[in-house]
Amino acid sequence: MVPITWYLVLSAILFTIGVAAFVFKRNIITIFMSIELMLNAVNLSFVAFAHMWKDLSGHIFVFFVMVVAAAEAAVGLAIIIAVFRTRQTLNVDRVNLLKL
Amino acid sequence: MNASIHYITILPELILSVVGIIIMLADPFFDAPAGRSRKPLGWVAFFGTLAALASCFYQAALSDGSYSFFHMIRMDAFSVFFHVVVISVSALAVLSSLDYLETQGIKSGEYYALILFATVGMGLLSSAMELVMLFIALEISSISTYILAGYRRRFAASSESSLKYFLLGSFATAFFLYGIALIYGATGTTNISLIAQALHVHGHVSALVYLALVLMFVGMGFKVAAAPFHVWTPDVYEGAPAPVVALMSTGPKAAAFALLLRVLFGAFGSIAAWWLPLIWITAALSMTIGNLGALLQNNVKRMLAYSSIAHAGYILVAVAARRPEGIAAVLFYSASYAAMNVGAFAVASHFASRGEKYVSIDDYAGLGRRSPVLAATLTVFMLSLIGIPLTGGFFAKFYVFTSALASNLVWLTVIGLVNSAIAAYYYLRLIVVMYMKEGDDSVEIVPVPVAVATSLLLAAGLTIYLGVAPGSVLAYAGRAAHDLLRF
Numbered sequence: 001m002v003p004i005t006w007y008l009v010l011s012a013i014l015f016t017i018g019v020a021a022f023v024f025k026r027n028i029i030t031i032f033m034s035i036e037l038m039l040n041a042v043n044l045s046f047v048a049f050a051h052m053w054k055d056l057s058g059h060i061f062v063f064f065v066m067v068v069a070a071a072e073a074a075v076g077l078a079i080i081i082a083v084f085r086t087r088q089t090l091n092v093d094r095v096n097l098l099k100l
Numbered sequence: 101m102n103a104s105i106h107y108i109t110i111l112p113e114l115i116l117s118v119v120g121i122i123i124m125l126a127d128p129f130f131d132a133p134a135g136r137s138r139k140p141l142g143w144v145a146f147f148g149t150l151a152a153l154a155s156c157f158y159q160a161a162l163s164d165g166s167y168s169f170f171h172m173i174r175m176d177a178f179s180v181f182f183h184v185v186v187i188s189v190s191a192l193a194v195l196s197s198l199d200y201l202e203t204q205g206i207k208s209g210e211y212y213a214l215i216l217f218a219t220v221g222m223g224l225l226s227s228a229m230e231l232v233m234l235f236i237a238l239e240i241s242s243i244s245t246y247i248l249a250g251y252r253r254r255f256a257a258s259s260e261s262s263l264k265y266f267l268l269g270s271f272a273t274a275f276f277l278y279g280i281a282l283i284y285g286a287t288g289t290t291n292i293s294l295i296a297q298a299l300h301v302h303g304h305v306s307a308l309v310y311l312a313l314v315l316m317f318v319g320m321g322f323k324v325a326a327a328p329f330h331v332w333t334p335d336v337y338e339g340a341p342a343p344v345v346a347l348m349s350t351g352p353k354a355a356a357f358a359l360l361l362r363v364l365f366g367a368f369g370s371i372a373a374w375w376l377p378l379i380w381i382t383a384a385l386s387m388t389i390g391n392l393g394a395l396l397q398n399n400v401k402r403m404l405a406y407s408s409i410a411h412a413g414y415i416l417v418a419v420a421a422r423r424p425e426g427i428a429a430v431l432f433y434s435a436s437y438a439a440m441n442v443g444a445f446a447v448a449s450h451f452a453s454r455g456e457k458y459v460s461i462d463d464y465a466g467l468g469r470r471s472p473v474l475a476a477t478l479t480v481f482m483l484s485l486i487g488i489p490l491t492g493g494f495f496a497k498f499y500v501f502t503s504a505l506a507s508n509l510v511w512l513t514v515i516g517l518v519n520s521a522i523a524a525y526y527y528l529r530l531i532v533v534m535y536m537k538e539g540d541d542s543v544e545i546v547p548v549p550v551a552v553a554t555s556l557l558l559a560a561g562l563t564i565y566l567g568v569a570p571g572s573v574l575a576y577a578g579r580a581a582h583d584l585l586r587f
Binding site: 008015018022028031032035038039041042045046048049052053055057058060061064065068071072075076078079080082083085086087 | 231232235236239243246247250253254255256259260262263266267270271274277278280281282284285288289290
């Protein structure tokens with residue numbers, strides 16, 4: 001039996017990789033994928049905790065997160081296409097009409 | 101636990117959803133003679149929001165504090181107050197969109213449906229008692245506003261603003277979600293009242309809870325646009341269509357403050373001493389960065405974006421007071437900020453004209469002579485944003501700072517007052533430009549259409565009403581604060 005801590009550590013590592021990729025990657029699609037990675041890292045935590053507490057609500061939460069992630073993906077890709085049409089690039093450094 | 105289902109507790113949301121779906125269904129019928137105006141759908145949306153508003157008053161008249169949907173939804177003065185605020189905001193946003201969409205040549209009925217769906221999310225944020233529900237409500241309102249922000253999709257700036265809002269918004273949501281996962285791990289429940297009980301019973305609180313609180317705070321800090329999580333605000337507000345900014349700088353912000361109060365006082369009430377420093381630092385940073393940033397702006401939308409960061413800071417001062425009067429001040433501030441900011445953006449969106457050409461402060465020169473009504477209403481909103489007596493902004497700031505002083509937050513109050521003085525400069529600058537500078541006649545001013553005039557008058561009326569007779573609203577905010585703490 002794998003102890004629960006391992007799952008939590010894995011989840012924390014995945015989340016951190018997601019954050020790092022979000023900050024350092026320059027391609028919009030990759031940045032978008034890193035957000036998905038963060039959400040899935042959270043899902044792993046939810047499932048691990050649900051198993052620990054012998055409680056269903058954690059599992060249910062994961063379903064809702066997946067649904068929301070799907071909705072976000074639909075909207076997100078549409079927005080990325082709109083940006084690509086106007087700018088012809090997927091590099092965030094060149095999507096710089098508005099100064100940060 | 102009360103397991104009953106009372107549809108009355110989600111009546112405003114039901115009305116808004118149904119009207120939104122009707123609009124989506126009716127939209128294709130407007131395609132027949134190519135590209136007919138979608139204005140009638142806008143009016144449908146407007147009357148939908150009025151019906152939802154009426155249902156809120158019906159809710160308020162009932163006995164409050166009732167739970168339903170298996171303890172997921174709670175209807176009390178707190179939820180009713182925020183419902184009224186966010187639904188009024190979307191009613192005014194719809195009104196100022198009607199002619200805006202015509203001018204910009206956007207033919208789309210979904211626009212109105214999305215505003216209504218976003219309002220559903222914001223409404224649920226204030227009544228949900230379960231983290232699952234809060235998360236979904238947050239996403240309903242966020243995803244709708246991501247789309248709305250990119251509605252002028254032929255303009256690179258608009259798509260770009262939508263992209264930035266989307267990427268940073270989802271990033272923040274992931275943090276909020278990780279916080280929920282950790283608090284679930286620490287307490288074994290996702291219900292706000294049960295979390296509060298668990299934290300109260302244990303007495304000593306584990307590191308996991310603190311980490312969960314910090315992660316959730318990052319997510320919420322982003323949604324209320326507080327520094328240091330504010331970087332998206334100016335860009336998104338500059339690129340998004342002006343009526344959408346009117347909506348998203350007030351509605352989702354008020355709803356996010358409802359979420360913040362619910363989480364901090366509802367779930368984490370027993371470790372208030374621990375989250376106080378977080379709020380203190382964020383409040384001080386938001387006020388300072390927001391006001392200093394606004395000083396440097398030449399674009400009206402960007403200036404108002406920085407000002408919205410600063411106002412989030414003032415509201416956080418009241419949160420830091422950690423007392424019922426402070427919570428009431430948060431509610432009152434959200435309401436009066438909503439009135440004045442929706443109004444300011446309604447002026448900006450009408451004035452910007454086709455393709456949002458006129459957005460710099462210099463374009464407003466001579467407006468006082470050329471369009472006295474527009475200039476006068478904008479002046480009311482600017483004076484209220486400064487916090488001049490006889491406007492809602494004055495009492496909002498007054499209640500915030502008195503509650504902070506009552507909790508001995510002297511330094512925070514001093515920072516806040518200094519900031520209010522700095523802020524007066526850039527708001528007054530706009531007024532001075534309007535009245536004292538000779539205008540350039542190449543800036544065309546379109547006569548104000550009826551819908552925009554109505555929304556301006558309503559916003560200005562509410563701003564002045566809150567400044568002249570704040571008593572009844574404040575009393576209701578006090579009841580709401582009481583309900584929030586009692587649950």
